[in-house]
Each structure stands twice: as C-alpha cells, then as structure tokens.
Amino acid sequence: MSNESLNPSSLTTSGRLVAYSDSLKAGIQHGIEFTKLFDQLTNTKDANELLEASTALFNFQMDTDYVVYPNKYDANDYYLIFMSRLLELHNDKDAVLHSREDNLKADTLFQTFPSVDDTEEFHFEQRANQDGAFYVEQNSHQVIFSLNLEAKTMYFNSDTITKLFITEWSDKSDTDAITDAVDLFIQFGQYLVSDFDFNVDFNMLDASNNKKYILANKDLSEQIMDKLFVATADNNLMLQNMDEVQGAFLDLGNHIIFSLYKEMHADGSSNWVITVQDPEEQYSLFEIFNQFSFLKKWFLDNLDELQIGSKMV
Known part of the structure; x- marks a missing residue:
C-alpha cells in the first residue's frame, strides 16, 4: 500500500511527515520515468523504441497528488513528435x-x-x-x-x-x-x-491495381455516366461500356484505365466503385484527378453523388 493511500488521521505527526516526503519522492521519480521515455522519443535511432516511447507517453499522466508539473506537452504532441522522428529516421x-x-x-x-x-x-x-x-x-x-x-x-x-x-x-x-x-x-x-x-x-491515395474506391452513395443517377461521356468526348477520348457489369471504362493512354461500375455482392447488395489500373501501379485516384483536369472537374461537379466512402467518423 502506498503512503498516498493511507488515511492521514491514522498517522502520528511524524508518520504524516514521512508519508508526505515519500509521496514527493514518488512523484519526482514518476517525473524521472517520464524524462527517460521523452529522451527515448527524441533521441533513439531505433524505430521500435520510437513507437514504444510514443505509445507510452500518449497515455502517461505526469502529475501526482503531491507533484504537479506546470509545463508539459499535450498527449497529442507525442504523436506529432513520433511522426516527425519517423520521417527523420527515413530521411x-x-x-x-x-x-x-x-x-x-x-x-x-x-x-x-x-x-x-x-x-x-x-x-x-x-x-x-x-x-x-x-x-x-x-x-x-x-x-x-x-x-x-x-x-x-x-x-x-x-x-x-x-x-x-x-x-x-x-x-x-x-x-x-x-x-x-x-x-x-x-x-x-x-x-x-x-x-x-x-x-x-490509404483510401484515395492508394495506387495499387486491386484497390476499389467505394462510393458512399449506393445509387447513382443516369446523368452521371452521361456527364462523364460528354467530358471524355470533349477531350477526344471515348468512354466504353463494360460487358459483364453495369458501368464504363476509359483508356487514358499509357495503359492507364479508369473505370466506374456497379459491383454486385453474393448477398444481393451492391456498391458503385471506381478503379484505376496501370502497369506500374503509380496512379491513385488522387493522382488521376491531379493529372486529368477534366476528370477532376467531373468529380467535383458531381461530388454529392461521387464522394468516396471513408472509415473515418
């Protein structure tokens, strides 16, 4: 049982003074444990030690009943230091x-x-x-x-x-x-x-060919495809219907294929998805919009229907 948990009324005057001193020492020692973790966070060259220190500091409560540290970082700051240090370790x-x-x-x-x-x-x-x-x-x-x-x-x-x-x-x-x-x-x-x-x-930043960008909206109006057809035609490209599913694809050149189609599931449910495929897996949906302004405009003009779903709350 720690001295901080003792009932002061049950102690003699001398006992109270000893308990007070012990509680101060415990609080100071707690602060020293913090500095060890903080030094590890800021100085280590080992990625696993970096993660260990960051995780511990995020949940670390510096103050005790007897020792309060007035100047301290927020828990969020340890995540920011972790991010900066990890990027630094990778140059x-x-x-x-x-x-x-x-x-x-x-x-x-x-x-x-x-x-x-x-x-x-x-x-x-x-x-x-x-x-x-x-x-x-x-x-x-x-x-x-x-x-x-x-x-x-x-x-x-x-x-x-x-x-x-x-x-x-x-x-x-x-x-x-x-x-x-x-x-x-x-x-x-x-x-x-x-x-x-x-x-x-990575959501819209994922460039892998097997990535499916699932639209938050499960139903698209017929006008979406019509608007895409017009946008591609205005840029001397041809939107082509897909054979086996409801949807269309667009060859953007250099073997980059942009597709929008309805994906059916075994339970009868469905989702509209966008996919991007290229031989080198260099193009995410974000990069497609950066490189092809007409697709970006089509996406933003119809964002209420085309917004990509997210696991974020």
Missing part, C-alpha cells in the same frame, strides 16, 4: 516541426509544408470517445488521417483529400508541390506498414 524532411511559446504549458507544436503554403499548420487532436488521435489542418480542423499507435491503425479521410488536397491546395500551389506534400503522408503510412506492420487504409 524525409519536407515536413517542418515548429514550436510556439505557450505560457500555460510547454511550447505548442505544429507542422508546416513549405512546398505548399507555410501558413498552413497541422497537428494532432483527440476526439471525445474515440481512441488514438487525428491529424488535422489547424484552422479548419479538417481531419487528414486518424492514427492509433496502440492498435496500429491509420485511416485517411477521403473528405479532406477532396476538400483540402484536390480543391483548396490546387488553388494556391502547383501540381508538383501538392503531390510532394501528399507523397509525404503516403510515405509516412508506408513506413508504418514496413516498420511496424500497421493496418493502413
């Missing part, structure tokens, strides 16, 4: 970690991407009744991805990919700059898979 330095002085706690941490717009700031936030943390654009609080180090999961948010990457950023940066910044998010997810065997859903 990816396009994201810049900043600190801003905060009198109420340790410095506020955030990231920027100078290649796009260094006024855009990013950090992690926690959400009520949801595990892990959410990587967000600080002003709009748009969630780019969720991350749970303990469960080893990461999910990209299709909504933000559309609103931030495809729409807002395209108005202020060139295509290459946007691609470089988004590639960094993809690489971070790939490092989570290769280094720690995470389960990562």
Whole structure:
C-alpha cells in the first residue's frame, strides 16, 4: 500500500511527515520515468523504441497528488513528435516541426509544408470517445488521417483529400508541390506498414491495381455516366461500356484505365466503385484527378453523388 493511500488521521505527526516526503519522492521519480521515455522519443535511432516511447507517453499522466508539473506537452504532441522522428529516421524532411511559446504549458507544436503554403499548420487532436488521435489542418480542423499507435491503425479521410488536397491546395500551389506534400503522408503510412506492420487504409491515395474506391452513395443517377461521356468526348477520348457489369471504362493512354461500375455482392447488395489500373501501379485516384483536369472537374461537379466512402467518423 502506498503512503498516498493511507488515511492521514491514522498517522502520528511524524508518520504524516514521512508519508508526505515519500509521496514527493514518488512523484519526482514518476517525473524521472517520464524524462527517460521523452529522451527515448527524441533521441533513439531505433524505430521500435520510437513507437514504444510514443505509445507510452500518449497515455502517461505526469502529475501526482503531491507533484504537479506546470509545463508539459499535450498527449497529442507525442504523436506529432513520433511522426516527425519517423520521417527523420527515413530521411524525409519536407515536413517542418515548429514550436510556439505557450505560457500555460510547454511550447505548442505544429507542422508546416513549405512546398505548399507555410501558413498552413497541422497537428494532432483527440476526439471525445474515440481512441488514438487525428491529424488535422489547424484552422479548419479538417481531419487528414486518424492514427492509433496502440492498435496500429491509420485511416485517411477521403473528405479532406477532396476538400483540402484536390480543391483548396490546387488553388494556391502547383501540381508538383501538392503531390510532394501528399507523397509525404503516403510515405509516412508506408513506413508504418514496413516498420511496424500497421493496418493502413490509404483510401484515395492508394495506387495499387486491386484497390476499389467505394462510393458512399449506393445509387447513382443516369446523368452521371452521361456527364462523364460528354467530358471524355470533349477531350477526344471515348468512354466504353463494360460487358459483364453495369458501368464504363476509359483508356487514358499509357495503359492507364479508369473505370466506374456497379459491383454486385453474393448477398444481393451492391456498391458503385471506381478503379484505376496501370502497369506500374503509380496512379491513385488522387493522382488521376491531379493529372486529368477534366476528370477532376467531373468529380467535383458531381461530388454529392461521387464522394468516396471513408472509415473515418
């Protein structure tokens, strides 16, 4: 039984003083354990030690009943440091970690991407009744991805990919700059898979040929295909009907095939899906929209029907 759990009224004056001293020592020792983990987080060159320290610090409660540390980072900051350090271990330095002085706690941490717009700031936030943390654009609080180090999961948010990457950023940066910044998010997810065997859903950023981008809307109006046909014809391409399923495909050249079709399931249910196939598996749906502006316009003009589903809440 710890001294903090003893009833002070049952102790002599001397016993109370000893219990007080022991509680202070325990609180200070607790702080020392924190510094060991923090040093491991900031200095280790080993990816597994990095994950171990980040996971422990996210759940670490520094304060005790007798020792309160006034200046401390938020739990979210340890996820941000983890992300920055993992990218650093892999020699990816396009994201810049900043600190801003905060009198109420340790410095506020955030990231920027100078290649796009260094006024855009990013950090992690926690959400009520949801595990892990959410990587967000600080002003709009748009969630780019969720991350749970303990469960080893990461999910990209299709909504933000559309609103931030495809729409807002395209108005202020060139295509290459946007691609470089988004590639960094993809690489971070790939490092989570290769280094720690995470389960990562890249959503619209997944370039594998077997990826099916499932539309949130289970029913599409007939006009969607008509509008796609017109858009492709205006760009000297031919939209072709698929033989075995309801849908159509488009040959974009260089053996890049864009398809939209209705996928039927054994239980009788169905989903509309988009697929992208190319020999080198270099083109995700996001990259298709970056490279082919007429498809991007068709997608955004009909977003209420074509929004990609997401595991994000």
